[in-house]
Amino acid sequence: MQKKYLVPTGVIARLDVWLTTEMNVTRSQVQKLIKMKQVFINDQEPKKMGDQLKAGDTVMVFETSQIPITKEKKINSIDLFSEIKIINETPDYIVINKPAGLIVHPDATVVGKKALAESNTLTGWLLQNYPKLDKVGEYVNRPGMVHRLDKDTSGLMVVAKTAASFEHLKEQFRSRSVIKKYYALAHGKLPIEHGFLNFLVARGKDGRMVARPNITEVTLKNVDSIQDGRVALTEFTVLQEYINYTYCDITLHTGRTHQIRVHFFAYNHPLVGDPLYFNKNIKREIDKKIGRVFLHSYHLEFHNQNNEIVTFAIPLPEKLKTVLAGLKSL
Template identity: 35%
Template sequence: METSEKKLVFEIKRRLIDKRFDAAAFDLLQDKFPENDLSRGMITRLIDAGRVTLNGRAARSSRLVDLHDTVEVFETDLAIPAPELDAGREIAIPIVYEDEQLVAINKPAGIQAHPAGRTDRATVAHWIVNRYPALRVIGEDALRPGIVHRLDRETSGALLIAKTTPAFEELKQLFQNRAIAKTYIALVYGHMPEREGIVERPLMQRPGELKRFVVETQNIPEAARPAITAYRVIARYRDFDLLAVTPKTGRTHQIRVHLAFLGCPVVGDKLYAFKPARRGEKLFSARQLLHAYRLTFDLFEKKYAIEAPLPDDFRTLLLDIDETKEAGYDDEALKSLLTE
């Protein structure tokens, strides 16, 4: 019986020659989808069930693969349904602002906004139902109580949570209408081509990959989405630049893809940094050094300017690479850099 499920096809590269099928498939898929929390056991079970195939046919997990063999996997098997949300997990998340309409937090790096995929890690959503049980009914999805936007798991910074249904609906519209100004702080490898500039390049999903995006420069297909990112260098070090980045559109991974396109990927970016940077040969960072610093907007005739101070790991690293030692990188020092 034919299936309408979409299959993703990948080719065995030279480095995987003579590996077991299950090991090669896991290596290949983990490299393609580093944020999906895949496991070797999961891939083996999919192979045994005939859901991951070799050259279009079911094969034993122990079979050795060869150059140019193809590994096929159903897309739906890499997007495993999220678990139900429970209130039994406690994590520490700083609150930077709160009123009757919303709460703004400084999301730590390494914590997802809401459950997704196979992970059973605690998320911001778990924190919300622990601290604000009444917010379970706010929003459009029980797994995203009050959450109107998101940050990548490894991105830290300001995240808004609506406390009322009117606030949720209004904030959602503000984000959709690009009426919320966002400022990110990013540390990048190398030096930007200009001290200040705008990247206006459309983005699209990389063919055959669920969570990786690319800049399209020629023969732009309909699937490509317009994306605009403004940046300004606020500090320069021997091997790195510190940037204030303002995305004018809100595409997935937009800042990371645009900066990598300019040859200056975010430090610690496991998806888009060039390989030497990903291996940490220049500077080691356990996570990508991208931080959502400021959100400004009007809500119900009230002006908001939400700021999330740089987390300690980001500040410490900046102090380590700053040979002048003039800036402390606390909130006041950062504001000074942003206004220079």
């Protein structure tokens, strides 16, 4: 049996990593298929497992009986729709609590209002419950969305309900006047109780985001003027120290892809539960049990249409509270 996969716009990733997700199988199974010359990129055999894919590439997979393909059991995002909580709703916007495991929006290969509404994403939930949102926003697959959270990050998001509200909120995110705070659990003991992480964030050759040393000190005043498009600034405060772990309060001053996760990884204190950014020499017993990244957006503050400051805050999910309860304090 053969199956064709099209790499969507915006994707730059390793062949084996990307196919693992697309086929919903294990990485070792994908690598065996590549070794047996059952995988082709644009009708050519890949040179290695980690060949880089880019938007527009066609990947052809010939499944063989010699390699049993066992689908991994994953939580269906649509099962998480019932866990989406509306924290506040006005004629202009909705503030929700997004559960971990829910993808925010589908990729560009999903087209048409019906397909988008049926997608197992936050986009699908929004279009099912607020059909008029299909006319709000810049991209049809991101109705009313002015920001995003990673799939395995939980917490607060605001979604615009009108075109005017969308522009109003978008400008606040662009100017970085929105206050976004997170709770996170990092591996190890942080060397200081309060600080800023200012590593430059860019996309690496394997599709992951990477942090690069910054030779110029980044501050809130000059963050826009240094290597525009790549500068990132993350502020952290230690809330509690545990044996081998540190619980932090984080303020996000810029909004790069995977910013907090990449910054803490570059700081040599990766977040607990992160499947992408971790150090192999760190014990990850809790990571394997938690089934998600220990990162929760708990505080969101912005100006409404009347230019009044509105603030929303939610507690840590029970699952993450249980993780903390099982740790030993220093």
